[in-house]
Amino acid sequence: MWDDDKPHEECGVFGVFNNQQATDLTYLGLYALQHRGQESAGIAVSNGEIIRMHKAMGLVAEAFENGAALEHLKGHIALGHNRYSTTGNSQILNAQPILIKYKRGQLASAHNGNLINVGTLRMMMEDEGSIFQSTADSEIVVHLVARSQEETVPEMIADALGHVEGAYSFLFMTDTQLIGVRDPHGFRPLCIGKTDESYFMASESCAFDIMDAEYVRDVEPGEIVVIDENGLHSFFPFEPAKPSFCIFEYIYFARPDSKVFGENVDKPRRRFGRRLAQEHPIEADVVIAVPDSANTAALGYSEESGIRFEIGLIRNHYLGRTFIDPNQAVRERKVKLKFNTVKGVLKGKRVVLVDDSIVRGTTLKQLVRLVRQSGAAEVHVRVSSPPIQNPCFYGIDMQTKGELIAVNQAEDEVDQVRQFIGADSLGYLSIEGLLQIATEFGSENAGYCSACFSGEYPMTPREDVNKMLLENKCSG
Numbered sequence: 001m002w003d004d005d006k007p008h009e010e011c012g013v014f015g016v017f018n019n020q021q022a023t024d025l026t027y028l029g030l031y032a033l034q035h036r037g038q039e040s041a042g043i044a045v046s047n048g049e050i051i052r053m054h055k056a057m058g059l060v061a062e063a064f065e066n067g068a069a070l071e072h073l074k075g076h077i078a079l080g081h082n083r084y085s086t087t088g089n090s091q092i093l094n095a096q097p098i099l100i101k102y103k104r105g106q107l108a109s110a111h112n113g114n115l116i117n118v119g120t121l122r123m124m125m126e127d128e129g130s131i132f133q134s135t136a137d138s139e140i141v142v143h144l145v146a147r148s149q150e151e152t153v154p155e156m157i158a159d160a161l162g163h164v165e166g167a168y169s170f171l172f173m174t175d176t177q178l179i180g181v182r183d184p185h186g187f188r189p190l191c192i193g194k195t196d197e198s199y200f201m202a203s204e205s206c207a208f209d210i211m212d213a214e215y216v217r218d219v220e221p222g223e224i225v226v227i228d229e230n231g232l233h234s235f236f237p238f239e240p241a242k243p244s245f246c247i248f249e250y251i252y253f254a255r256p257d258s259k260v261f262g263e264n265v266d267k268p269r270r271r272f273g274r275r276l277a278q279e280h281p282i283e284a285d286v287v288i289a290v291p292d293s294a295n296t297a298a299l300g301y302s303e304e305s306g307i308r309f310e311i312g313l314i315r316n317h318y319l320g321r322t323f324i325d326p327n328q329a330v331r332e333r334k335v336k337l338k339f340n341t342v343k344g345v346l347k348g349k350r351v352v353l354v355d356d357s358i359v360r361g362t363t364l365k366q367l368v369r370l371v372r373q374s375g376a377a378e379v380h381v382r383v384s385s386p387p388i389q390n391p392c393f394y395g396i397d398m399q400t401k402g403e404l405i406a407v408n409q410a411e412d413e414v415d416q417v418r419q420f421i422g423a424d425s426l427g428y429l430s431i432e433g434l435l436q437i438a439t440e441f442g443s444e445n446a447g448y449c450s451a452c453f454s455g456e457y458p459m460t461p462r463e464d465v466n467k468m469l470l471e472n473k474c475s476g
């Protein structure tokens with residue numbers, strides 16, 4: 001993967017209710033959410049009587065053969081899914097949506113997140129005779145729905161999700177309903193949009209903009225939203241839990257033109273950059289970003305420091321995700337293929353290079369070298385998040401400590417990272433700064449998970465779950 005030095009979100013979901021172009025709009029919605037998952041894509045569509053589905057490996061365009069595969073998907077309710085998974089889980093059997101036939105008819109589901117008690121549940125269900133098609137945790141949920149004795153489908157879903165723990169934003173579709181659910185902690189985002197006739201639900205609001213839909217609100221933590229011929233209604237069947245929205249959505253995952261957790265992502269992201277400049281000032285001539293994800297934070301750093309923002313690195317957007325390095329010589333040049341420098345901007349300058357996060361540091365090390373090769377007199381790296389010290393168990397592919405370069409904020413450890421990446425200085429945003437800014441933003445009930453920085457997990461994964469996660473057996 002070109003972006004193998006960044007954490008990855010594991011999925012994006014999108015749904016439409018009451019629109020004759022539901023399939024096409026879902027296809028476009030998945031395009032807008034492509035950054036949330038690039039390994040497989042799928043759409044399920046209902047015409048009110050039957051649900052049809054297409055899913056395949058690859059980016060949205062590849063999975064739908066540039067739109068040709070949409071032909072047989074006709075209907076007015078649809079849901080779609082983009083998936084990213086860690087190696088080993090990347091197979092068509094794990095692609096979503098999942099579509100089942102059971103006693104109530106058909107049910108399609110799409111999941112963003114990660115369930116942390118699936119190991120135990122799965123073993124229990126297999127002992128009782130359940131047969132699973134995939135290794136995805138989401139499949140367990142549809143099994144649980146199918147077993148439920150509750151009366152209505154939304155109640156069956158509530159019953160099923162009452163057995164699982166972890167992070168989930170789910171979309172479900174019956175032949176006549178679109179149903180959205182966010183876990184009681186609200187780890188992953190899910191929002192509702194509307195036009196005159198249609199409802200939409202998506203991981204991020206940027207997907208609504210393509211269809212001129214208005215952002216209405218977030219699905220609340222612990223809420224089940226049902227959209228059917230009677231309109232939108234909702235209920236809260238779960239025990240309330242401490243809000244734990246993933247702070248990394250503000251730092252890196254969500255697009256800056258999206259609203260997530262009730263906030264325009266651009267705002268906190270820019271403030272992280274401003275705070276970074278206050279915490280780690282430096283005498284320099286230009287501020288540049290690692291494009292595209294650090295652009296907004298770099299602008300914030302520039303505004304606060306008064307140091308001019310320049311475009312110093314150019315990213316090549318046209319490299320195929322599936323580009324294979326044929327040999328070592330090509331491999332060594334792949335960062336140069338992905339990024340190039342604007343030499344006139346860098347030559348002889350003291351450069352502040354802003355990135356949003358460091359996982360392994362390997363790409364950043366090569367970027368620092370590139371910037372120096374282009375004549376920069378000094379390279380000062382500033383990171384708009386704290387050192388990532390801990391794995392994530394809630395749907396992000398940082399599942400072992402061994403994947404992480406930074407161990408803690410201690411000066412000597414930060415200096416080891418500085419030496420590794422070859423920078424003249426290195427400064428991370430503090431956890432206090434990060435949390436202080438995040439709490440100024442977001443919806444009234446916002447509260448944040450920052451476990452990968454602080455080690456304070458809202459829910460503790462159990463030993464067996466840890467084992468499963470480390471073996472990459474149950475990512476959503």
Ligand code: SF4
Nearest residue numbers: 246247392449451452
């Ligand atoms: S551990 Fe980090 S990446 Fe995972 S949900 Fe919490 S803040 Fe997000």
